[in-house]
Amino acid sequence: MEAAVDIFYRKVLTDGRISHFFDGVDMDRQRAKQKAFLTMAFGGPNSYSGQDMRTAHARLVTMGLNDSHFDAVVELLGGTLAELGVPANLIGQVAAIAESTRKDVLGR
Amino acid sequence: MPTVRYGAIACERHENESTLDALLRSGAPVSYSCKAGTCGSCMVRVVDGSAPARAQAGLKDSWKARGYVLACVCHAEGDLTLAPVDADTQVAARIVALDALSAEVMRVRLACDSGFDFSAGQYVTLIRPDGLARSYSIASLPGEDLELHIRLLPNGRMSEWVRTAARVGEAVRVLGPNGDCFYTPGRPEQPLLLVGTGTGLAPLYGIARDAVRQGHTGPIHLIHGAVRAEGLYLDETLRALGGVHYKPTLLHADGPVDQVVLGLFPKPAGMRAFLCGDPAIVQTLKKKLFLQGLDLRDIHADAFLPAA
Structure with missing residues (x-):
């Protein structure tokens, strides 16, 4: 899990499509959030409510966060798991769980 | 709007205003410095009312239990009645030495009247008799006097006082220590990468010597960045310091310190890093x-926030 968090976070920070959303954030806190997110996507305990996801991303939505950025994150998540040798069917399951947060993340 | 009471003062806290700002607006005699929840100088006790957990983040458990909160990060929804914290949160100290390390940095040594436990690299908040408070990192080792490196700032109220008015023997108070940027034993063979700019060197000087003293066996790299050569204020001392690879770097000659560091250590995986000083560089x-x-998790950072 720790390895996945670091690989995923490095991808997020260097991806030109979405990295600007992470400028100026506290990296340690952000890493903890990403770990919680991956834990949830792996089917572990879900510490988020839909309302939490809405509140947490509301500022980003005003900055223009949209479907293309959400897609980019799901893509990077899939890439992270592929790098770690996770089989494709499991990656599909993880992506489906991530997908279930789309409406809340984008504030719809 | 919620009401904040402190002694004889009662005021309304406006939306988006911290409890500290409401108190200061009303003339309450509360110390403060960072206004960011780190220095601890605006700590007050909640007598009545309920404060959010955020206002107690980072405080010792025994202080939380006493209802202490940091007023600068306290945005309680309901009314609050506050009082000063007990005197034992601060330690009485005396100035025992004052030296100019360079044209820009003064070294202040303090002897605490009672025992003062800290880890090398942590910081304290220095409180002048009139209540003015500023945070500084500790450059000394546990068991020694507290050594602080104070950068002289134009119109800096504390630094100007230290440079011109403070005298050896003068009484001050010390709050702290705080911060988690310090050396911990374990993995003694791990290479250490210590990078600081300006007086960000102070905690690193303590951390480097602490690591040596605790038997660290891996290489200890200490990189001090300054704009000009005069800024390398411990150059001679560090060149003579055993067990530490000292590398001074100058912005004008060598370029930005992050580029220098990445040039020296293009593959830093496996190292343990301590980064102190200018927030943007950190x-x-x-x-x-x-x-x-x-x-x-191997990066320990202490960004020096300016006083608010």
Whole structure:
């Protein structure tokens, strides 16, 4: 899990499509959030409510966060798991769980 | 709007205003410095009412239990009645030495009247008799007097006092220690990467010597960045310091310190890093080292926030 968090976070920070959303954030806190997110996507305990996801991303939505950025994150998540040798069917399951947060993340 | 009471003062806290700002607006005699929840100088006790957990983040458990909160990060929804904290949160100290390390940095040594436990690299808040408070990192080792390196700032109220008015023997108070940027035993063979700009050197000088003293066996790299050569204020001392690889770097001659560090250590994975000083440089370096493979949990950073 720790390895996945670091690989995923490095991808997020260097991806030109979405990295600007992470400028100026506290990296340690952000890493903890990403770990919680991956834990949830792996089917572990879900510490988020839909309302939490809405509140947490509301500022980003005003900055223009949209479907293309959400897609980019799901893509990077899939890439992270592929790098770690996770089989494709499991990656599909993880992506489906991530997908279930789309409406809340984008504030719809 | 919620009401904040402190002694004889009662005021309304406006939306988006911290409890500290409401108190200061009303003339309450509360010390403060960082206004960011780190220095601890605006700590007050909640007598009545309920404060959010955020206002107690980072405080000792015994202080939380006494209802202490940091007023600068306290945005309680309901009414609050506050009082000063007990005297035992601060330690009485005396100035025992004052020396200019350079034209820009004064070294202040303090002897605490009672025992003062700290780890090398942590910081304290120095409180003048009139209540003015500023945070400084500790450059000394546990068991020694407290050594602080104070950068002289134009119109800096504390630094100007230290330079011109403070005298040996003068009584001050010390709050702290705080901060988690210090050496911990374990993995003694791990290479250490200590990078600081300006007086960000102070905690690193303590951390480097602490690591040596605790038997660290891996290489200890200490990089001090300054704009000009006069800024390398411990150059001679560090060149003579055993067990530490000292590398001074100058912005004008060598370029930005993050580029110098990445040039020296293009593959930092496996190292343990301590980054102190200018907040922008600390953040940039933290991000770059992480992207180059350093584990985020192996990066200890202390960004020096200016007084608010």
